[in-house]
Amino acid sequence: MIRLExxxxxxxxxxxxxxxxxxxxxxxxxxxxxxxxxxSGSGKSTLLNILGLLDTxxxxxxxxxxxxxxxxxxxxxxxxxxxxxxxxFQSFHLVPRLSALENVELPMVLAGDQPTARxxxxxxxxxxxxxxHRDDHRPSQLSGGERQRVAIARAIVMQPTLLLADEPTxxxxxxxxxxxxxxxxxxxxxxxxxxxxxHDPAIGERARRQLKFRDGRLAEDSARVA
Amino acid sequence: xxxxxxxxxxxxxxxxxxxxxxxxxxxIGIGVTAVVLxxxxxxxxxxxxxxEFTQFGTNxxxxxxxxxxxxxxSAAVLNTERPLSIDDxxxxxxxxxxxxxxxxxxxxxxVEGNGRERRVIISGVGPxxxxxxxxxxxxxxxxxxxxxxxxxxxxxxxxxxxDELYGDLNPLGERIRIGGDRYRVIGVMExxxxxxxxxxxxxxxxxxxxxxxxxxxxxxxxxxxxxxxGASVEEVKEGIRRVLLARHGGEDFTITTQQQMLDxxxxxxxxxxxxxxxxxxxxxLVGGVGIFTIMTIxxxxxxxxxxLLRALGALRGQVRAIFIGESILLAGIGGLTGLLLxxxxxxxxxxxxxxxxxxxxxxxxxxxxxxxxVIGLIAxxxxxxxxARMDPVDALRAE
Numbered sequence: 001m002i003r004l005e006x007x008x009x010x011x012x013x014x015x016x017x018x019x020x021x022x023x024x025x026x027x028x029x030x031x032x033x034x035x036x037x038x039x040s041g042s043g044k045s046t047l048l049n050i051l052g053l054l055d056t057x058x059x060x061x062x063x064x065x066x067x068x069x070x071x072x073x074x075x076x077x078x079x080x081x082x083x084x085x086x087x088x089f090q091s092f093h094l095v096p097r098l099s100a101l102e103n104v105e106l107p108m109v110l111a112g113d114q115p116t117a118r119x120x121x122x123x124x125x126x127x128x129x130x131x132x133h134r135d136d137h138r139p140s141q142l143s144g145g146e147r148q149r150v151a152i153a154r155a156i157v158m159q160p161t162l163l164l165a166d167e168p169t170x171x172x173x174x175x176x177x178x179x180x181x182x183x184x185x186x187x188x189x190x191x192x193x194x195x196x197x198x199h200d201p202a203i204g205e206r207a208r209r210q211l212k213f214r215d216g217r218l219a220e221d222s223a224r225v226a
Numbered sequence: 227x228x229x230x231x232x233x234x235x236x237x238x239x240x241x242x243x244x245x246x247x248x249x250x251x252x253x254i255g256i257g258v259t260a261v262v263l264x265x266x267x268x269x270x271x272x273x274x275x276x277x278e279f280t281q282f283g284t285n286x287x288x289x290x291x292x293x294x295x296x297x298x299x300s301a302a303v304l305n306t307e308r309p310l311s312i313d314d315x316x317x318x319x320x321x322x323x324x325x326x327x328x329x330x331x332x333x334x335x336x337v338e339g340n341g342r343e344r345r346v347i348i349s350g351v352g353p354x355x356x357x358x359x360x361x362x363x364x365x366x367x368x369x370x371x372x373x374x375x376x377x378x379x380x381x382x383x384x385x386x387x388x389d390e391l392y393g394d395l396n397p398l399g400e401r402i403r404i405g406g407d408r409y410r411v412i413g414v415m416e417x418x419x420x421x422x423x424x425x426x427x428x429x430x431x432x433x434x435x436x437x438x439x440x441x442x443x444x445x446x447x448x449x450x451x452x453x454x455x456g457a458s459v460e461e462v463k464e465g466i467r468r469v470l471l472a473r474h475g476g477e478d479f480t481i482t483t484q485q486q487m488l489d490x491x492x493x494x495x496x497x498x499x500x501x502x503x504x505x506x507x508x509x510x511l512v513g514g515v516g517i518f519t520i521m522t523i524x525x526x527x528x529x530x531x532x533x534l535l536r537a538l539g540a541l542r543g544q545v546r547a548i549f550i551g552e553s554i555l556l557a558g559i560g561g562l563t564g565l566l567l568x569x570x571x572x573x574x575x576x577x578x579x580x581x582x583x584x585x586x587x588x589x590x591x592x593x594x595x596x597x598x599x600v601i602g603l604i605a606x607x608x609x610x611x612x613x614a615r616m617d618p619v620d621a622l623r624a625e
């Protein structure tokens with residue numbers, strides 16, 4: 001359960017103060033499938049960063065699963081990210097020197113898990129995105145769609161409750177884009193909360209709930225209209 | 227994060243830029259090689275000098291006239307210095323644990339024999355010299371135990387003097403002239419080589435009393451005393467002091483034990499080795515600058531990765547550890563390469579120039595490697611700190 005209350009995020013740009021997020025209040029229940037849309041600069045990436053605990057609100061509160069995150073320190077935030085949140089980025093962000101399996105294992109390596117457990121869960125995650133046979137390939141030996149699928153495997157290997165995807169299809173052709181979206185939707189079917197930031201209306205309209213942002217404000221929430 | 231995973235991750239990162247990492251590590255490697263090479267030469271010099279000084283044995287005490295310490299003005303006002311005499315040397319034979327003494331006087335004079343003439347060192351000594359200085363007679367015998375005040379005019383030739391004057395002829399029983407006086411050759415010494423540039427083979431050994439006459443001196447330059455193996459140096463020194471004090475009525479002599487000389491020499495040579503080691507470490511610092519540069523570049527190149535690690539739950543400390551680890555790894559590998567390279571160079575030098583003193587110094591090798599690791603750590607701190615402080619959002623945005 002995500003709950004944002006009156007969240008603002010300001011940036012100082014020169015003499016000006018930019019309101020990237022302007023009094024946003026929204027609630028997202030567990031297992032929801034939400035798309036976040038809006039033109040560039042509308043605040044959707046800032047929202048995603050705050051939801052992912054990579055950024056903190058200038059004011060307002062954000063509670064995740066009933067826990068207020070605004071009082072957490074750096075280490076606590078890192079722990080919550082590790083355990084509860086999976087990230088999928090537009091440009092995949094795979095470590096080029098590591099194999100597909102090693103990339104998937106990376107969150108577990110950082111968490112200090114044992115190698116045997118890591119390998120088992122890493123392979124399970126790769127199988128889930130249909131890339132079990134590509135475990136020893138480096139990112140450079142994989143297609144764009146495959147890379148994004150490895151990134152999804154990495155995002156879910158810690159069994160998070162929330163999957164945040166920032167333009168996940170932005171660097172993909174439509175066929176592999178569809179495949180990637182399909183995998184994420186399957187994961188959502190199994191109970192994972194899915195948030196997708198996208199420009200692409202075709203992708204955005206697939207979500208059960210759509211949030212549209214304009215100038216840092218939540219301009220339209222399909223749940224509220226209905 | 228487990229230590230072996232951290233090691234693996236840093237190793238993989240370093241290996242991903244093979245050439246760059248190798249060159250960076252080489253910078254440290256050359257520094258370590260320099261330290262190893264320079265300290266090996268320093269250590270070799272040390273061993274060489276100690277061997278030079280101990281070739282006469284170590285149980286020796288030298289007595290020189292005069293006090294080598296300053297006592298304000300009194301020394302000049304009240305100069306009661308008595309010279310060391312042959313009688314002093316005789317008296318010292320009776321000190322407990324003393325096995326023998328050499329009254330010594332030395333100078334240059336020309337020697338004539340077999341129709342040839344040569345300018346050599348004339349060493350006035352006593353009959354105990356071969357035993358005390360471990361200097362063997364090759365032919366005939368050494369100076370006999372005559373009355374030390376009126377010894378017979380016998381001479382013993384150094385091996386080089388014999389070769390120069392007599393060639394293959396037998397010099398025993400031949401007459402030679404030294405400074406106008408006639409001497410009979412009764413022996414030839416074995417070759418002993420040089421000590422600090424003084425050729426012991428290009429010398430003629432005669433009784434001390436005759437040496438004093440030739441050089442027109444009243445007193446000896448030195449008395450050397452050999453004491454028994456295992457005897458206490460301090461007791462021997464005290465015994466010598468007591469006898470000389472009784473004879474001279476004051477402390478107008480200086481007693482130097484071989485051990486003191488070796489200690490002083492050893493400490494001087496240690497400083498030399500340390501100094502050349504420190505010079506070599508300067509190149510290690512240069513290597514450290516190389517690591518610093520490469521790590522700064524690596525942090526910039528891998529910015530998105532830093533953001534990613536943070537998004538995946540890495541703590542700032544983990545990010546810092548990853549980059550510092552990589553920096554230490556580069557320095558460590560470079561250091562080990564340097565140790566091997568240094569060993570190789572030292573060994574080849576020994577093969578090529580056997581006369582050159584060089585001896586691999588293990589403590590300095592360990593110190594060089596440790597210093598390399600510390601330099602790796604220091605060089606990595608700033609870039610790693612930069613990486614750890616990055617804002618994850620900004621880092622992820624970098625491409």
